[in-house]
Amino acid sequence: MDKETLEAAFEAGQDRMIEKWKEFLSFPSISADAAHASDCVNCATWLCDHLATIGVQSRLLETATKPVVFGELPGAADAPTVLFYGHYDVQPVDPPEAWVSPPFEPEWRDNRMYARGAQDNKGQVFYVIKALEALIASGVELPNIKIFIEGEEECGSDSLAAQLEEWKDLIAADVLMVCDTGTQIPGTGCITMGLRGIVHFTATLTGSKYDLHSGVHGGKAPNPAVAMARLIATLHDDEGHVLVDGFYDGVVEPTAEERRLANEVPFDAAAYESETGVEPAGGELAFTPAERIGFRPCLDLNGIHSGYGGAGGKTIIPSVATAKISARLVAGQDLGAVLESIVKHLQRHAPPALHLDISDQAVGGPGLRLDIDSPILQKAKTILRELTGKDALLYWEGASIPIVASLQRVSGGEPLLVGFGHEEDNIHAPNESFSIEQFRSGFIYVGMLLSSF
Ligand SMILES: [Zn+2]
Structure with a gap:
């Protein structure tokens, strides 16, 4: 017709x-x-x-x-x-x-x-x-x-x-x-x-049995909130590159033609900023936004929680810290293997005095x-x-x-x-x-x- x-x-x-x-x-x-x-x-x-x-x-x-x-x-x-x-x-x-x-x-x-x-x-x-x-x-x-x-x-x-x-x-x-x-x-x-495909999970760092007084215990007991912040900070370098061994395994470079076509879709950084309120300055800065989204995997912290967040102050050393983590992976990558690499990285970098627990592991469809x-x-x-x-x-x-x-x-x-x-x-x-x-x-x-x- x-x-x-x-x-x-x-x-x-x-x-x-x-x-x-x-x-x-x-x-x-x-x-x-x-x-x-x-x-x-x-x-x-x-x-x-x-x-x-x-x-x-x-x-x-x-x-x-x-x-x-x-x-x-x-x-x-x-x-x-x-x-x-x-x-x-x-x-x-x-x-x-x-x-x-x-x-x-x-x-x-x-x-x-x-x-x-x-x-x-x-x-x-x-x-x-x-x-x-x-x-x-x-x-x-x-x-x-x-x-x-x-x-x-x-x-x-x-x-x-x-x-x-x-x-x-x-x-x-x-x-x-x-x-x-x-x-x-x-x-x-x-x-x-x-x-892109997706994997996600929850990481929990546990220390003391209950929240501790920061005067009595500060400088003595390990702090899960600080440890979680440090642990998360080990995931990326300053240029947005992921530092987990094996994270980029299976990634296939785009051909020159694919790269050209992807970058041909107009992208207006100012319009992006006025719409979202933020510059497109996340992820691997060595690549254009279209390449970062289309051809590169990314690792994100979806949420992080620990201790007191209410009005005023509460001087404690929290007993637990939780992070929700997800990765978007590209075609060619083995989702289960990459998820395992991320978990191993966290286990290797977690402080021995605290207990790291990984839960809710989910592997979605591939890229x-x-x-x-x-x-x-x-x-x-x-x-x-x-x-x-x-x-x-x-x-x-x-x-x-x-x-x-x-x-x-x-x-x-x-x-x-x-x-x-x-x-x-x-x-x-x-x-x-x-x-x-x-x-x-x-x-x-x-x-x-x-x-x-
Ligand atoms: Zn939908």
């Missing part, structure tokens, strides 16, 4: 799409909150039924936690298979009082849909489904299509990753299509070329780096150029979509990550929204892509 036909289909169907989209958004499918478990199941069931109404055979796949909505639409016998991945679960809404309209009562204001999940990921899932509906109705020839929409992405997809092997034949595909990303510049198409020369990427670039009138940007993302690398491995599908999110959509924050223009762009992109195989 060409661009003009899809535009006309969108104009004609827009009002009905918005009504159905509102229904989808009205389920409080918050995966992290056990109180919403049945809302997640109800949302999955609704989605499954909705897919059936547009002509896609669908069912729920049971998992240890939230069901997966799985749909199939057979294409021509020799056609390739496209597996579409998305998620119907959403982030919690806190703080509820910050929402202008209630998060699960979708509201249409100034050509934007306001609701939790309006963009991430229900909005982006829904333009895919609506484009597919238009294609099916038109009778155009399509590839084999498989739809896999999960319900635990926002809490890490852990149990799902473990279960994927069971569905190896069911999800086998040539292309793995994901629309859970955004564009760096509104109005310009953007293809996500990489994702991902895609091939800049692949045919499917060229196809997406051509479509995005036709859609926007500009060359698409290639972007190596610093964040993670936990399941993508595992889905790639098990399904055999080559990932293609194109989404239409913007910074202003406020995903994971109050007043999340998605504009009609973004939805429309996604609809036309998906329509053009799926009819191009």
Whole structure:
């Protein structure tokens, strides 16, 4: 289907799409909150039924936690298979009082849909489904299509990753299509070329049995707060380079072309500072911000707690100090091995008089780096150029979509990550929204892509 036909289909169907989209958004499918478990199941069931109404055979796949909505639409016998991945679960809404309209009562204001999940990921899932509906109705020839929409992405997809092997034949595909990303510049198409993986854990340093009087014990008892500060300080040098042995193991240098493309995405340091309130001065200063995010792993302290933080003074030597630590790792790195290296480093540098305990160790999905020369990427670039009138940007993302690398491995599908999110959509924050223009762009992109195989 060409661009003009899809535009006309969108104009004609827009009002009905918005009504159905509102229904989808009205389920409080918050995966992290056990109180919403049945809302997640109800949302999955609704989605499954909705897919059936547009002509896609669908069912729920049971998992240890939230069901997966799985749909199939057979294409021509020799056609390739496209597996579409998305998620119907959403982030919690806190703080509820910050929402202008209630998060699960979708509201249409100034050509934007306001609701939790309006963009991430229900909005982006829904333009895919609506484009597919238009294609099916038109009778155009399509590839084999498989739809896999999960319900635990926002809490890490852990149990799902473990279960994927069971569905190896069911999800086998040539292309793995994901629309859970955004564009760096509104109005310009953007293809996500990489994702980082994540590991995290808690480190606790314990000294005395109880907080000690700093006059009686100061200078005599070891201080866990000071020791934790010193221990954390051993992790990086002054240039932001990580000093843990083995931390950079497996990192693959970008090619000159990848580096050039990554640095071609405009980055405005002043705009970054005015938005976040801080200069982009963290991490390995030897690399540009795009290279630091896209091609380098990083090690962060997410929180540090010890002793007294209330009003006035309290002269103690705290008995315990806690640090929450995470690392974002790149494709090629062994997440478990790097996590072990960090733990060993802390054990080696912790003072012997205190007890170091490591807990809550978590290993997420691995990093991902895609091939800049692949045919499917060229196809997406051509479509995005036709859609926007500009060359698409290639972007190596610093964040993670936990399941993508595992889905790639098990399904055999080559990932293609194109989404239409913007910074202003406020995903994971109050007043999340998605504009009609973004939805429309996604609809036309998906329509053009799926009819191009
Ligand atoms: Zn999200």
